[in-house]
Amino acid sequence: MSTLYLPNELHDYINASPIYHITMPSKGPVKMNFGQVDYICTQAPLENTCGDFWRMIVENNVGIIVMLNKITNDVTPKCARYWPNRMHDRILYQSGSMNFQVKWTGRNSQPAYDERDFSVNRDGHGMRKHHVRQLAFVNWPDQGVPNTEEFNIMLNEYKELKAVSKTGSLTLVHCKTGIGRSGTFIAADILRRHLDEKCKVIDIPGVILQLRRCRPGMIRSSTDTQMINRSPLQLIQTAHSIELIANIAATNVL
Template sequence: MTSETPDAVGNVETEYLEINSKGAWPILFQHIRNESANNDYTCNESKKPENRHLNRYRDVAPYDHSRIVLKKGSSDYINANLVSVEGANRRYILSQGPLSNTAGHFWQMVWEQETQAILMLNKVIENKQIKCHQYWPTEDQTNQLMIFRDVNLEVEYVSKKNSTDYTTRTLRLTDMDTKESREILHFHYTTWPDFGVPQSPTSFLRFLVDVRSSGALDQNVGPPIVHCSAGIGRSGTFCLVDSCLVMIEKNGLNSVNVRDVLLEMRCSRMGLIQTPDQLRFSYAAIIEGHRELPTITVNGDNNLEINENHYDVVNNTNNSSSSSSLSSEDEEDEDDDDDGDEAPPLPPPRGDSLTRRMLSNSTSSPVTENENGIGPPNKPLPMEPPTLNRNNHNDNNIESVNGTIDNSKNSLTTTSSPSSPDSQNGIRRRNPEKLKKQVQDIKRKLKEAEDWQELKRSLFKPVTIGIGTMIIGGGVIALCSYLYLRG
């Protein structure tokens, strides 16, 4: 850690405060998405017919150049990428939450990559949907052992330790062919909502410090496996904050460009960080972590303490309760092994879940702050640019909505009722409301483009008045004076 004083204001905090004051997080987030989409990375392996059913979402695929390649078995494919952050000397494996038919592949990856810890940032069931297969044994099961015969590996429950926001398990992974065993740590963050952010940077930092103190992120062990449901939103947030804090510890707060680090990470796995709130939280956690990480200590019972005196300085708009407290329907047992988590023939797009969340927010009662208690109300954002074929298919894991999402136009197209006269006669009439909404969308996009240009000028390209400008201006004034006198 550098000798910088806690009250020092660096580029990260200056940028955070300016973007926050302008409410420009959606604009910055969209700029990052647009810039990261300008690449020629391929996802050919994920598109192969024999691999499609191994993907949880058909629009979240691993890039070919950084994908994890399994070394044994009938297939070498798994939806996971190695993400390296050069400036922090960090390596992570970001993976989708295992399906029932890929749980064995997941543990094979743990074994082959010599991973010491798994970081799970989601619950098994969220919003009444299965987000991840139950791939580990628990203390509640009869024999506390799971056998994956397709890869000849077995996983045994050893112990568990509960903290406020997460659970730390110790599991024993054994190769049934060689009888060699290893102990794997399973850090399970249970209060981080899908597409959302933790309750506060401090609760997240407690989790991060516990993971770091285990040695799971060190260079002398295999890369940790970080996953949520898709392995891009919450997983990307964790890796971005950890990497930036490492770089700050080496070179100081002014040395880090968060936007560039995220763009670097997105070169290894698509779509990392999925919402403007997650981007905003990442900045807040980085600033708070720079101030507070030296004061966090691990007690003998492995409970973490943190000084929260500076929190309101960073997140001074977070005055309402967080939405990470789950409803009663979401409090289902996260350790239940649901037999219905079969891999769909063609998995649903991840973007549908985000779109439904936005639509739900838009129809709820008006609020002065968004559901995470920070910033302006949520508004729909364009979805992640598609990289895979998004053909429409039914899937039992996705709840139905009134309408279909047209991803190419980022708009909601309401389907006509089969019993309506227009649909029976084959006549398609113009919908005034739809036309009005399209006009509003065009105006909104133009306004966002103008706002982004203004933000870039204020943040990244300060306007300066040069000597040449003064000379030209003086010449114009002299010419006008001359013409006036002659007239």
């Protein structure tokens, strides 16, 4: 499935795909659970689709946005800026007959990522607001591979955010096309989850195959697969180092 639909509008198509839960391998390859959606993967919004973008977020109960591209790359636009220019400002976006007011409410800047908090109010719904946090990783070179340590710092921050997010909320992941970097992040997060669940075997080709069933063309370049291989390897090495240090500390105490 490669599209989502916005109900009750004449022009209801949006280039986004639901990504279903991928189970860890157990006596065979990884499998997909079609009864559970974990992510929405989409291309970056354009100037004329920002309203549809926010509508999709509200109507699909998105709690976290993962942004993997810059607004511009030198001169070439990567995506529209879909939030206000200054913190505490508001901006109004339209999707069909609906209006969505977006307010930038908070920011946490780190060397590896930026976090921004937004509240979204749909016209006609009074004081009822939808709150969403954006996790932006912009240190991804064009035609290249990001720093693995920085990428995993961002990946672990996402894990922490997801752990405290509203039950049942989804994560929306976007890059310019919604295929390469987005697929890489989602695959790395799935593999990270499998490692956290004490999976003894990680099935990288199987995860990629299942993701392509959800959104054709995902993880399309050698740099994408290179990142997917590097990320879990460093996570394993880091976890082993922490365990080794803990064992040494315990031995010294004894």
